[in-house]
Amino acid sequence: MAVAAFVAFMLMLAMSTPAASAADESATPSQQGTGSSGVGVTVTDNITDTENLLGDNLGKVSDALSATKKETGVTVRLLYLPKFSEGQDPDQWAANLLKDSNPAPNTVMLAVASEDGNLVVVVSSNSDEWLKRQDTVDSLSQAALNPLTKGDTPDWSGSAIALTDQIKTLHESSSTSRFSNVGIIVFIAALAVLVIAAVVFVVLHRRGKSRADRQLARRERRRSGRRSRATESGADAGSTDKGDSRSDKDSADIQETSSAEDHA
Numbered sequence: 046m047a048v049a050a051f052v053a054f055m056l057m058l059a060m061s062t063p064a065a066s067a068a069d070e071s072a073t074p075s076q077q078g079t080g081s082s083g084v085g086v087t088v089t090d091n092i093t094d095t096e097n098l099l100g101d102n103l104g105k106v107s108d109a110l111s112a113t114k115k116e117t118g119v120t121v122r123l124l125y126l127p128k129f130s131e132g133q134d135p136d137q138w139a140a141n142l143l144k145d146s147n148p149a150p151n152t153v154m155l156a157v158a159s160e161d162g163n164l165v166v167v168v169s170s171n172s173d174e175w176l177k178r179q180d181t182v183d184s185l186s187q188a189a190l191n192p193l194t195k196g197d198t199p200d201w202s203g204s205a206i207a208l209t210d211q212i213k214t215l216h217e218s219s220s221t222s223r224f225s226n227v228g229i230i231v232f233i234a235a236l237a238v239l240v241i242a243a244v245v246f247v248v249l250h251r252r253g254k255s256r257a258d259r260q261l262a263r264r265e266r267r268r269s270g271r272r273s274r275a276t277e278s279g280a281d282a283g284s285t286d287k288g289d290s291r292s293d294k295d296s297a298d299i300q301e302t303s304s305a306e307d308h309a
Contacts, residue, residue, distance in 0.1 A: 092123045093126075109209045116213055117216040119176065122148075124142075127158065128160050135163045139156040154166070166182055166185045166186040188210070188211035
């Protein structure tokens with residue numbers, strides 16, 4: 046993922062960009078050698094500035110890179126060259142260079158060709174999703190480009206620091222978004238648990254009520270049976286008493302009749 050931006054400060058480069066110093070000619074072989082990708086330069090440190098564009102602000106930029114690494118876990122590499130490899134697409138050239146350097150996860154490289162007016166931001170393929178999204182790369186490219194085009198002269202150190210600041214901003218936004226998503230997931234999970242608990246409660250309540258209703262019905266049936274048996278027993282006792290009363294009355298009538306006959 047890379048975005049090449051044509052820098053509008055082409056006309057001022059002749060005055061603002063110092064020529065490569067004699068010290069550059071005595072640079073270490075690792076800085077002047079050809080990498081495995083054949084792009085003409087090997088990146089060994091986080092900052093490669095063959096044009097001395099950062100000048101006295103090198104320490105300030107280094108501190109910004111260290112702070113970004115500490116706060117976000119993102120490694121920032123800066124590469125300043127007069128020109129990129131001729132005949133190659135700047136995006137692809139920078140992407141190949143970063144890939145061949147075996148970058149750590151979450152590595153961002155800002156590559157600037159001061160004489161060509163090209164600026165490229167590339168992100169290692171082993172980076173987190175938020176960092177290697179195209180909109181993130183575009184945002185980082187624009188952040189690095191603004192200080193180079195707004196003033197009378199390009200602000201090279203300001204460009205690098207703006208890049209690191211934008212990385213921090215995007216990382217914070219990504220973290221907030223992740224926390225928000227986690228919060229939503231937790232809320233949904235808690236809501237699901239409450240719904241399940243409510244359903245279980247209703248089911249158990251209904252089962253308990255149904256069981257209680259059945260027990261109550263059985264008790265009522267028992268009571269009804271006992272009342273029915275008591276009523277039947279009472280009716281039988283009443284019939285027996287009435288029968289006895291009739292028998293006693295008949296016996297009394299017979300006795301009275303016998304007495305009357307005796308007197309006659």
